[in-house]
Amino acid sequence: MAISFNLNGNPVSVDVDPEMPLLWVVRETQGLTGTKFGCGIAACGACTMHVDGVATRTCVLPVEAVAGATIKTIESIGPDTPSAVQDAWLTHQVPQCGYCQSGMIMAVEALLDENPTPSDADIDDAITNICRCGTYDRIRAAVHTAAQLRREG
Amino acid sequence: MSDTTETKKRSTLGKWTRRSFLATAGVVGGGLALGLTLSPNRLKMAADGAATGDEVLLNTWVKVTPDNKITVFFPHSEMGQGAGTGLAQMLAEEMEADWDTVSIVQAPVTEEYTNSDLGRGYIVGEGANIPAFMYPMLDFAFFQIAGNLVGQMTGGSTAIRLTGHHGMRRAGAAAKEMLLQAAAADWDVPVASLTARDSMVTHEASGRSATFGALAAQAAEYSPNLKPALKDSAAYRIVGTAKPRLDLPEKVNGTAQFGIDVTVPGMVYAAVALPPIRDARVAAVDDSAALARPGVGQVVNLGDAVAVTADSYWTASRAIEALGITWSGGQTELSSASVRAQHVSDLEGGDLEEMDAEGDVAGALGQGTSLKAEYEVPYLAHATMEPMNCTVSLSGDRADIWVGHQNQLFARNAAAETLGMEPANVTMHPVYLGGGFGRRGDMDFVTLGVRIAQSLDTPVKVIWSRETDMTNDTYRPAILARMEGAVQNGRISAFSNRYIDARSGMPDSERPFDFQYDVPNRDIARVICPSPIPVGTWRAVDFTQMGFFHESFMDELAEAAGADPLQFRIDHSGNPRRRAVLERLGAESGWGETLPEGQAIGVAMVDSFGTVVGQAVHAGVSPDGGVTVHRVVSVVDCGRVINPSAAEAQVTGSVIYGLTSALYGEITLEGGAIRQTNFPDYEMIRLENAPEQSVHFIDSDEAPGGLGEPAVPPVTPALTNALYKLTGNRIRNLPITKSGLHVA
Structure with a gap:
């Protein structure tokens, strides 16, 4: 079943295992590789994105948990002029x-x-x-x- | 230009003179305009990937385009040290380039860019497949660079002190000479009447000027001077300034591409299972549950590893967990205790190899105050933030590989050997390294990636989990050392050290075992005891263990002499650079001043990789043993500083790396397995316990020393020397938690 959320201002819908962590959905199905994999257990913070404005470690966050949410990644920060x-x-x-x-x-x-x-x-x-x-x-x-x-x- | 035409004609007959080869290397793409008739193959080999269109390569290190832009090719990996920017500064300085027009590119992985005298097979023997006609070019770039380096390697703190000092400066100076020659010929004036500045050649008398870009094609007609005149450092305008690193803009917006970020059309993702017990083999694999999972592709049993492919890494990693792997054999009896027992037994009964012997140690130990102590350190993991990964695409007799590696050329050759291919058929694609620290100089993650790819008919990105990375590292070895010393009349009269050498890969020529103070009677000997688990170069390598041993024992000797530890070091330092660093450390660190209750300062000094670093650590201990590191002061003599900002960052980062190991670092073995698997068990310093730091460079015009590593070793003994003052308990084993302390 497709899971929809807003990614960097764009509506996206993904048809993946609902347990797949948001990190891998964004990196692999959306092709945004600026967010990194470091530990896989939310211990290092390399995978931090904003979920509805809250800094969130996404390597353990099932994508089903962000259905309807607004996600921002590093790619959304100052793409034209630096923040x-x-x-x-x-x-x-x-x-x-x-x-x-x-x-x-x-x-x-x-x-x-x-x-x-x-x-x-x-x-x-x-x-x-x-x-x-x-x-x-x-x-x-x-x-x-x-x-x-x-x-x- | 008739002479040039003659030369070019001869070269088509296959007479590979230095002149003709260098000239042909100098024109690629624009070659037709210069009437070149060399075979495209030759041209391609000369500058594979380096020049396109009507661009001109003045030599293999620098490219000047008609729009007056300059590209510097640097034969090192960028793993955070800023080497590319520093090397470009060195080249641009000698070339008189306009810095604002300079950009950097990691050199394509071909022999032309190797950073040693690899060309003669000095290190790799048969592996060096460099045609004889290329020797002059290698000579040009690398003459005077000798020793134990390997091809296109980033390690041993070599980028600036070797490639930069010997290669980049001369390449820049030679390029400038060629541009001046071109202008002189064009304007029919003597070279000596011309000046180069800010990428422009000017003839003052006539007021004529031309940009480097406009002169580049003609300049490429000349042969580079092998020994060009170099600038007086007093005239430097680019070297010694804090130029912003050229690689940072893409590292703040997520666009920098690391190995793990590579996407190849049609690729699958692979997760791997490596033996949980050292050297165990796969006896059986039940893959039914794994293969039943949606998105899973293949299970690859390599005997010493099992991989699962899938349409996403996460799916592959879940499938790995679903595999029923039966492992057999392996070193089940291996433990930290068994390694230590072997060390003890070898120190007492093994073959001693003298590393440094002078005078009569036994006689001196019998007089004055003598003391002995046993020190040890554990295995350590590198824990780069980017776990090991490797992406491989095989097509017929060719291979393309994307892997962050500190030794791109050897990685290519290792992959080629695994594949049974000619190295020339393997293309390495440069990517950024998410940390190296020595780990990315090894070949295991490259050859594993290649072997998995061989079993598939699609490209594959192999990613190690953090757990796989931490339990399959090439560790900093655990070491045991027994030291003895004597003091008489306030001086060290004897020093002896018997230590285990676990073969980390550090060349003896770096002399990590030297006791770096003036002692008349010395006896330093090792017993070689190769580690039963893989070990490798860990940032600063054997200086990390020896620095802790020697600099802790130095404080013990000072105490035995009733001396101030800093003054005692100064009094035993005839070497003027070391002495100056120690004296400056006293002035900068607050040594001798009254500190807040519960705080103390410890000092240490280690001279490594051509650089002297003295460090002072202000630490505190709470009544329950909670340690706080308040402040670290570093005094550094690395010769001439190329980029003060990048240099400072290497020092402050090294301090964190060293302190992390002292406060937390330990990898232990039990039943043949590594116990620590991820960051909670192998903890890291974070912002909340990162100390305030200051870094002071000794003003120097000496040739640059290394800086990626030398600030790692002293900080640990400086810390434990401070803790001794606070607790009266000498720390002889790391991390500090083994002494009843913990991070506050």
């Missing part, structure tokens, strides 16, 4: 290998939507994604810069 977060990421030269960064950026976008002026403690609490290259110090600095860029609008 404040992407801008800050480039200003601070955050990524190293870059593999975890789609998930990081989606987690940060959601944090700033909810809390426009996060403290370091707020950032630590909200962003629990793993970066094996260890870009954390630049991530923290970039989140503050992004928050400022958003305020300046």
Whole structure:
């Protein structure tokens, strides 16, 4: 049975095993590979997307659970002009290998939507994604810069 | 131009002179315009995939197009270190290029781009199928690069210090000379009257100027000078500046393509099951339940692995779980305890091999204060964020492979050997690496992908689950070491170390075993005890174990001498670079200052891969043993810094990598199986426990050292030295949880 949801502004309908995690539906049936597979148990955050605005780890999220929902992936963030977060990421030269960064950026976008002026403690609490290259110090600095860029609008 | 025509004509007769070959390599696509009549085959081999249309290759490292754009080809994998940008900076500097017009492309995987003297078969012997006529080109790119590197490899912190220093700079300088020669001939003026700057050649006296792009086709007529004049570093405008990395824009918008992102028309997805017990074999497979699942294709039994294909990876991975695999045999008796017992037995009865011996250690140990200690470290996994994967498309006698690999050329050759093909028939497609750390220098995930593809009639993307990745790594070896030392009159009079060498793959020429302080009587010897499970290069390799052993014991020696650990190190460092790093570390780290209650600073210094790193760790311990790492200060002498921003990132990232292993890292074996399977059992530092960091580079005009690895080793002993001050309990085994501590 087809499952319908909105993906990056476009209505999509997929006919897959309803238990298939959203991550694989988006990567394989929709061809959007910006969101990554890291652990398969929602421990690392590489697969973070927005589900109705909430940063969600999608490697364990059955696609049937998002029927009717609005999904946003990294591909929806500043496709034409970089978002404040992407801008800050480039200003601070955050990524190293870059593999975890789609998930990081989606987690940060959601944090700033909810809390426009996060403290370091707020950032630590909200962003629990793993970066094996260890870009954390630049991530923290970039989140503050992004928050400022958003305020300046 | 009649001389040139003559040369070209001769080359069609098959007389492969250096001149003719380099010239022919210099014009591809635009070749007709230059009257080339070489066979397309030859041309293609010279610059496979590098030039199209009317573009001109000045040499195999740089391409200049008529629109004055410059493309730098770099023969390394991009796994996060920013090598491509740094190498392009080195080339552009010497070429006098306009940086804003420079872009980078990972070089096609062909021998022309190898980053060692592979051409002579130095390492690969029969595997090097480079025609003799290409030697001059390899010489051009790689002369003076010797040693133990392998083809198109990214590891050993070599990109900048070898490829860049010896290859890129000269390629840029040679290209500039060719452009100047072209302008001089065109305008009939002496070369010496011309200047190059910002991708433009100018003749000041006449006011004439031309862009590099306009001169490129003509410049390609000249042979590159093998020893071009290089710039004085005082005149650098591009090297030494924090140019934004050229690969980052696509890494913030999801478009960067990693191996796992590749899609090939008609491909299926495969999940794999590897033996749960080391070296077990497949005895039987009940695939009825798996094959009954919708979307499942084939079950492939390779004897030492089983794969299932499906129309999605998730379906394949579910089907793998539904397989009834009976495994037989394997090293069921293998455990962490059995590995350790073997180490003990080998240290006590194995063949000792002297690595460094000087003076009379036995005599010195009998005088003054002597001490001995046993140290050990566990196996560690690499845990790259992108699990191992490999995509393979076979077609007749050809193969196309997409795999993030640190050693593209060897990966190609390994795939070719597995397939029984000529390496030239295997095309490797460059992709980004979602972390390497040494893991992606191995061949197992390439050959497994190829073997699975051989059983199928469609292309296949093989993805390892995190669990498969973690339990089938090529681990950083567990090591045991027994050290002895003596101090007399405030000086170290003797040092000895007996250690296990589990053959991680590190060349002895890097000398990780050296005790890096001035000691008159030394006796450092190993017993080779190959690991019973696969081991490999793990970021900074054997320096990670030796750094912990030696730099911890150095603090023990300082204490025995009643000395300040930092001053004690300085007093035993005749090497001026190491001494300067230690002195600067004292100034930058707050050493000697009063710290908040419950906090202490530990220091350590390790000189590896041509770079000296000193680190100070500010740590705290709560009454219940909760450890907090507040701050890490790194002082780095890596010679000339090519890109300060990228360099700083390598250091701060290495600190996290090293600290993660000290705080959490341990892979254990039981019943022949790896116990840790995913991140909860093999935990990582995250934002909440990532320390504040500062990095200080020693101002230097020395040749660049490596930087991908050297900041990993010191941070662990710096941490445990700080913890000793706080608890009085010397940590001689990692991670810290083995000493009754935990991450707060």
